[in-house]
Amino acid sequence: MRKEYLMTPGPTPVPSEVLLAQAKPMIHHRAPIYTEIILEVLDDLKYVFQTKNDIIMFASSGTGGMESAVVNLFSPGDKVLVASTGNFGERWVKISGAYGLDVVKLDYEWGEKANPQDIADALAKDQDIKGVLTTHSETSTGVTNDIKTIGKIVAGYKAVLVVDAISGLGACELKTDEWKCDVVISGSQKALMTPPGLAFTSVSDKAWAVVEKSTLPKFYFDYKTSRDALHKDQPQSPFTPAVSTIVGLGEALKLIKKETLEKVLERHAVLAKACRAGVHALGLELFGASDEMANSVTAIKAPEGIDGQAVVKTLRVKYGITIAGGQGRIKGKIFRIGHCGYYDKFDIVSVMAGLEMALKDLGYPVEMGAAVGAAAEVLYEGISVLS
Ligand SMILES: Cc1ncc(COP(=O)(O)O)c(C=O)c1O
Structure with a gap:
């Protein structure tokens, strides 16, 4: 007999409550029962994100959530500051580059933390910077960045703060609203104890104002399409959602709320x-x-x-x-x-x-x-x- 143990930073083990919930018969995503489920899940996600902001959910891995932030916030040629502390900081550089953004990079040795003062200096020097993109828990090096201090700094500028909290949310403290994080991205398969396949992004009022001006092409990942569907009389997802994974996530979030x-x-x-x-x-x-x-x-x-x-x-x-x-x-x-x-x-x-x-x-x-x-x-x- 051999028992397997999964101790990676994602995907992570899934509690039996979540697995069983995912095995329930399929429901239709335009039926009232789905509306009930998605509203509860989004509310519970807000609890974990510590935010009152809208949360937009996509059927994608975490990287899809990162890409959604880039295409919704920026326009071709926009200048963004990436504070890169490892492999996932580099992902911001690659996504931004793929969409033709002008990337200014604060490049730290892998294993170092981002120095908030460097971000303050870069923003003070260059008022054209439209966004600061960084990583909460840099999974590739095990380092967690000081998002609280970075948030205080970025809040003083027109730039929006975009945080990849894919492995950090629910494991390391992250107070989205109090720390002034404009867009926070996370995924289902890490601290949220759910199989891979869902990405979530919280979007602040400051970020929504920026979304209005963005001209990068987008369709599936358009935040406004998702927000409008959620604000209908019968809130919905605009496209077919990953129903069973969302039902499973609902159970995982209940477990988190129960534990607090x-x-x-x-x-x-x-x-x-x-x-x-x-x-x-x-x-x-x-x-x-x-x-x-x-x-x-x-x-x-x-x-x-x-x-x-x-x-x-x-x-x-x-x-x-x-x-x-x-x-x-x-x-x-x-x-x-x-x-x-x-x-x-x-x-x-x-x-x-x-x-x-x-x-x-x-x-x-x-x-x-x-x-x-x-x-x-x-x-x-x-x-x-x-x-
Ligand atoms: C910090 C961080 N960012 C981004 C990603 C990419 O997420 P995904 O593999 O779900 O696209 C990961 C996954 O390991 C991660 O840990």
Whole structure:
């Protein structure tokens, strides 16, 4: 018998309540029952986004949500500032480039955080910047950016702040309205504990005013089409929505509300802290500026002489634990343990035990139980938020 463990920063395990809800008989998306469901789901998403803004949903992966922000906010040749801290910051550069935007890039070493002061300086120097595009939890490096401070800065300018919170929302604190985030994008398959296939974007009043002026081509991703359909007498999705995934998401959001967002975030903080403690106990180093904000994913430097991909492969093939490797320029140099979403204390204990075994297989000196013990200490301390 072999049990599989999914510990990647997306897709993530899906609770049985969500799976069962998705297996219900199909309903029609123009029927009143769908309206009831979508309105409740959008309301519950607002709770997780901590926003009163409209939320627009698409049947797409998170990248579709990012692309939707670019095509709805900007016009050809518009200048945007991308604060790029890793692979997903680069995605903003690529999407903006594909649509002919003039991209000014703040390029950070992978593993570093974006420095809000650099954004302040860039905006002060160039009043033509129409948008600041950045990443909340940079999944490729395990670093979480200081969106709160960035939001305060951007709010003083005409530029809109666009935040990719695809792996961060629901795992690391993000107060959309209070932090003045104009467009926040997330997806179903990470902390929201639902299969892949849905992208959500919250759109502020400041952003809607900008949407009015945008001339980039769009059709399926047009925010106004989605908003108008939602504001009809019988609110709807303009096109056939991913009905079963939305029904599943509804259950996931109920679970989050039952636990409360506050507790959900605290749980993620304890799990991430336990993971970091376990890693340190093995004498390993975290990659980059991971700190108490980095609660979605833990990125770990592969030890000297051991390929990060070999750690990933050994864990998967021999021990049935799927974690993630490094991406792009840091492939082989790191490995990443995801803990955003449906995870609890014993998931961390399991992955630590597996990591000890896999590293030992690869010739790294391991004192068996060191990582498990260190993680368990933290989990025990935080038990009140975990149970
Ligand atoms: C921070 C971040 N941005 C963007 C994406 C891309 O999302 P998707 O693969 O759903 O298109 C991911 C997925 O890993 C992510 O973690």
